[in-house]
Amino acid sequence: MVKGEVFVNHNVYSSPLTDRYAGAEMSYIWSPQFKHSTWRRLWLELAKCEQKLGLAITDGQIKQMSEHLEDIDFDRVAAKEKELRHDVMSHIHVFGESCPDAMPIIHLGATSCFVTDNTELIQMREGMKVLRGKLLKLMDQLAAFCERNKALPTLGFTHYQPAQLTTVGKRFSLYLQDFMLDFERLEREIEELPFRSVKGTTGTQASFLELFDGDHAKCRELEKSVAAAMGFDRVIAVSGQTYTRKIDYFVMSILSGIAQSAAKMATDIRLLANLKEVEEPFEKKQIGSSAMAYKRNPMRSERVCSLARYVMNLPGNAAMTESTQWFERTLDDSANRRIILGEGFLTVDIILSLLINITDGLQLWPNVIRKHIQAELPFMATENLLMAAVKKGGNRQELHEVIRTHSMxxxxxxxxxxxxxxxxxRLKSDPAFNCIRDEFDSLLDPATFVGRAPQQVQEFLAEEIRPILERYGKELSAAAADSVNV
Structure with missing residues (x-):
């Protein structure tokens, strides 16, 4: 191989989430490097907290551990795992080879779930923070779009049949509100996510109670101090060997909620693209179809819907895992969760990056929108014309029959x-409507048919959205669409 060349083995399966779509930040959070360096940080913090509580752990041992948090020899770990058939013990041995003085106290009193469960909670917390930043970015862009188009009339649909007029900004405020509700749930989950901390083999902390000679207060202090060292304010009160898998269900439900909101918005954009009212960004040399050169397919929105379909099914998977954990734990959750946790976060990260890209370059075609309004407005305007003519002395029943006949x-x-x-x-030339002939144009102004839509958008942005964006101003300014293939 040439120096610096990346070797790609085309004879093995690789995930499209990382090879084709994923953002670098989320990919790193679910990478082996992040995962196993976090294991080492957990072992370090456990040792430091145990030392403070009186266990015979030296400063030299702590120092050695702290110097080898990132330099993981994965080839050596793989070889060790073939021998031991246990991933956590393999990492303990290889970590111990890097810091031999500390080897006797690494993982002291802990069980495997000390590193596996706590790391997964950390990964989910950090993953949710990445999603929070991208949701903020998306909400900011949608808010600007709604503001610009709050008064632009458009044909509303119910049952995908023409209905009363709304505005483009009001329609997109519906999508924005969905994402706002997702954001609020995400925010609560980040704040309330508990740490497993140190619980022991079946959750009784028996090994730690033994280490501290029966001192219950020290066991409780160890639990709190390890959690605090890893950035958690809450510790789950009781557990078996694992934290309750209901937490996974809660988190997957939030991811599903974001995917639902994304699929709803992307589906509507696809329908509007067919009407030629809206187009997502289209690159100068982008190809819409291999056969039909004229096509401008909404490929990004289609990709959002495709990926969202996968995420929306994950809560059911997590629910099954929670409901089938026998007593203090069974291992049938392990392989399953290795897949759905990382892939769920990676997929939603990609979805949000796609939506950020779409909303950043969304193209409106006002003349097409106006044409569709004009095709349906005559029917919608008849009630306004009827009322105006009655006010000028017309007979309501006679006018109604004139409108019915001409409408048919x-x-x-x-x-x-x-x-x-x-x-x-037809109506303008009918003698029955001579009394309002000069008012027809003003009575048919589409802006008079949108109700309070512009004001609703203005109030929604001022009262609900801008307070969130202002509260997270620093995070919003730092949030940019991650490097993904959109």
Whole structure:
């Protein structure tokens, strides 16, 4: 191999999450390096806290451990695991080879879940912080889009059939509100996530009670101090060998919620793209179809929907794991969780990066939007015209019949001939509406059909969104879309 060349083995499976899509920061959090260097930090902090509480651990042993937190010989670990058939013990032995003086006290009193469970909690916490930054970025961009388009009328749909008008900003505020609700749940989970800390083999702390000669207070202090050293304010009160897998379910549910919001927004963008009202960013040399050169497929939104479908199924998996943990623990959770925890976070990270990219370059086509309004507005405007004519002395029942007759004729013309809707011209020329002929244009201004949509957007942004963005101003300014292949 040439120096600096990256070797890629094309004969083995590799995950598209890391090879094709993933951001560097989230990939690192779920990498072997982060995971196992965290194991070493946990062993270090356990030793430091045990030393402070009176166990015979020397400063030299602590120093040796602290000097070898990152230099992990993974080849040596793999060889050791073939011999021992135990991943945690393999890492203990290789860590001990790097700091031989500390070897006797590494992992003192602990069980494997001390490093595995606590590390996974740390990974989830750090992963949620990355997602929080990206959610802030997405919410900021959506808020700006809503502000710019808060008063731009657009055709509303119910049952994907034309309904009353709304505004583009109001429609996108619905997506923004979903992400705001996801953000609030994510924020609470980060704040309330507990640490397992030191619990022992079946959660009774018997080994630590033995180390401290029956001193219960020292056991409790060790638990709190190790958690604090790793940045946690809360320790789960009781556990078996593992922390309750219900926590995984809670976290996966938050990821699922974000995926739901993303799929809803991306699906609507795909529908709007078909109507030619909205387009996601399209690169100068991007190819939409290998056969149809004219196509501009909403590929990013399609990718969001595809990835979201996977994430939305993860809570059920976590629920099964929680419900089938026998007594103090069984190992059938292990292989399963190695997959869903990391992949769940990686997938949502990619989804948010895609949405940040989409909203940053989302293209509106106001003339197309206006054309669709004009095709349906004649029918929607009839009630306004009716009321205005009645105010000028017209007979409500007679006017209603005139509108009904012309509406049927105009609709038939549209459907049978493919012609434009000429209902307004028919009504304007009918003598029954002579009294408001000069008011037709003002009565048909689309802006008068959107209700309080612009004000609702303004109030929502001011009262709900901007306080969040201001509270996290520093994090927002530092949050940028991670390096992903969008």
């Amino acid at each position: 004729a105009a609709a038939r013309r549209v459907k049978e001939e493919g012609a434009d809707n000429d209902l307004l011209e």
